Amino acid sequence: xxxxxxxxxxxxxxxxxxxxxxxxxxxxxxxxxxxxxxxxxxxxxxxxxxxxxxxxxxxxxxxxxxxxxxxxxxxxxxxxxxxxxxxxxxxxxxxxxxxxxxxxxxxxxxxxxxxxxxxxxxxxxxxxxxxxxx
Numbered sequence: 001x002x003x004x005x006x007x008x009x010x011x012x013x014x015x016x017x018x019x020x021x022x023x024x025x026x027x028x029x030x031x032x033x034x035x036x037x038x039x040x041x042x043x044x045x046x047x048x049x050x051x052x053x054x055x056x057x058x059x060x061x062x063x064x065x066x067x068x069x070x071x072x073x074x075x076x077x078x079x080x081x082x083x084x085x086x087x088x089x090x091x092x093x094x095x096x097x098x099x100x101x102x103x104x105x106x107x108x109x110x111x112x113x114x115x116x117x118x119x120x121x122x123x124x125x126x127x128x129x130x131x132x133x134x
Contacts, residue, residue: 065092073130080127083117099131 066089070077084090087110089098098106106128114124 066090066095069095069130069134070127073126075126077123077127077130080114080119080123083114083119086117087113095131096134099134 066084067078067081069092070081070084084095089095098110101109111124115121119127
């Protein structure tokens with residue numbers, strides 16, 4: 001405890017602490033349309049996205065094939081396409097691989113995740129029925 005008091009007394013009377021800090025005052029760079037400016041325009045920090053957003057109006061044929069299968073279900077399961085895509089089922093070959101999984105593997109690895117993401121048990125059953133004939 002005595003060491004702590006001695007250190008705190010030393011810090012309070014340290015000549016380094018008594019000196020005011022000085023900072024250089026450089027003008028803040030701003031965007032300028034003046035072509036004579038020597039400094040580059042200030043840019044905002046870039047934001048990293050986990051995946052690129054889809055381009056408006058452009059659809060890949062592979063996504064459409066998954067959607068066609070989902071749309072062919074009765075009732076349609078087209079609304080669960082984003083859930084399947086989030087789990088890696090983005091192309092018809094993924095859907096076929098999903099269909100080939102053993103039931104216990106599919107249920108263990110996928111069913112819980114699909115249900116957590118809002119797919120109902122009935123929708124899961126309809127999808128499984130469709131995949132049997134796929």
